[in-house]
Amino acid sequence: MTQENAGPEKGELILRLRGVGKQFGAVTALEDIELDVHAGEVVALVGDNGAGKSTLVKVLAGVHQPTSGTIEYFGKQVLLDTPAAALEMGIATVFQDLALCENLDVVANLFLGHEISPWRMDEVQMEVRAWTLLQELAARIPSVREPIASLSGGQRQTVAIARSLLLDPHIIMLDEPTAALGVAQTAEVLNLIERVRDRGHGVILISHNMEDVRAVADRIVVLRLGKNNGVFTAETSHQELVSAITGASENSVSRRAARKLEEVGEDQ
């Protein structure tokens, strides 16, 4: 639906962040962040609580404005000053708090802000597209004419992801997409992420679940206390990732692992 529907070449640089910072009063949430996203790759953004992942997502979604640094989109410096601007450019976001209107039904939520024929909404066509999209995602939604309030957490997540795909964006950002999902639905979302990637979109995946991240990510960008703390690949060991996230090779996770190892050794 955006202007460059042909889509970028695979591997082409879509998004480049340089020196991006964000301050909330005296608190520095982000400092000197660098991030590249290419077409057809999944970039995972990991970090501990308070590492600045969600802030970075909000900056890219146009919800917050960065206090410093530049954002380049297809080589051109851009200003993401409103969510509408980000959406129009082709950056779609699924927020952790899903931001759905509970009083509206599934179709209305999917098409919110992008209704087909604004002066005489085409409910039939919207419903058909809604069902098609939801079936592509193998979504288990009982009825698209029920208000969101009657859906479960996992169903809401599915609706939110479906909504972000509706506009055929270049980049889709998923903030903790699998946190509320069951086993099967998590697998479906991971499949979906790969399919979106194979279609040539860039995917930014924020997750606490290392297993999910390593399953789909091409690159893993670690944030720590609002700063870059290394870029890894899916082959990186769990331990290495954890130490990058927590900032030390000697950390509570490694200590726990070592203790367990000792206990096992003693038992034998």
Add this chain to the structure above:
Amino acid sequence: MTQNTQKSTPPPQLDRADARVRHDAGLAGALRGFVDQIRSGDLGMLPVVLGLLLISIVFSTLNPIFLAPNNLVNLLFDAAAVGLIALGVVCVLLLGEIDLSIGSMSGLASAMTGVLWVNSGVPLPITIIAVMLTGALVGLLFGFLRNKFEMPSFVATLAGLLALLGLQLYILGPTGSINMPFSSPLVRFGQILIMPAWVSYFVAIIPGALIVYGSMRTNQRRSAANLSSGGMSVAVAKAAILTVALIFAVFYLEQGRGVPWMFGVFVLFVVFLNYALTRTKWGRSMFAVGGNAEAARRSGINVQRIRLSAFVVCSTFAALGGVFAAARLASASQQAGTGDVNLNAIAAAVIGGTSLFGGRGSAWSALLGVLVIMAISNGLTLLNLSSSLRYMITGAVLAIAVIVDSLARRSRASHGRA
């Protein structure tokens, strides 16, 4: 994903692929769905129907004149002005905002009509346009205060109530009241003009015909798109009930003077706003902002512009309602728009089923609610009760309406219906 492999000869309809959902079909199904809806707190128009029934029984036993055709015709004449104001209130309530200045705005509008049209000789159409533009301007101001300074609309419009009342008194000057010529089209519109009988009957048939035609078309398009179609029985039953009720209403009113044009114009505005709220992107955005403003913002909706539009629509309708009120009373006075006009309009919207908490409601609620409010006020007047008692009773009715709204909301929340 693996869906394609399962597609055997008759492909399931797009929305019927999931076996876990009960799909109500036909009349019995519609009835069952309706009962479920009421139980979960989605009351819809039920309180209004019950209220009207109760009011008719009580007042007609106290004074049989209440149900006399000509009294009901008068009631419809009275309802148009407040109804128009309530129509605007629906828009601001949908966003979870409120406008307390509507009474003063209508008073200012009637004063402007008197001064411009009667005293200064400005042609009537230009006067009405000027009045409505003033209303729009006032709405813009409220919206601006809400958007730029995050001023609660409650406070902004409370200030507006006083300021606009002051302006009304100022432009009326020391005389305090302006009488309008009885032979003028405006006053005739407000007091005499009645639809010819054939027009009334014709109009009474239209809604039923539209329901049948609309659902036929929708069903066609839905089956063409491989979606389930509900069948015609429900639509036909609905249309039949509605048509019979409307024809009876018109027949009854024709025993008296007939259906006032003024009321007809009001209903036309209701239909228009209903279309705007349910079928356009603007309407969808209104519901979205009222339901979850942050979600609406992130969907790319310009929340501030939607808010602005709601306040503008509200004040414009209030201004037009003021013109109607002036036409009804054949005068513009210092009392116009004061007293219970404000609360009657807000109460009408709430009683009709528009939630004070935003995100729920419809244009029809203004029509139904104003009938309830006007029936109460008319019945109390027939009983020769003083305005002190009338105010108290109307206040109690408003309180009950809000309690019903709150309880229904809580019940909806626990039934997962928002």
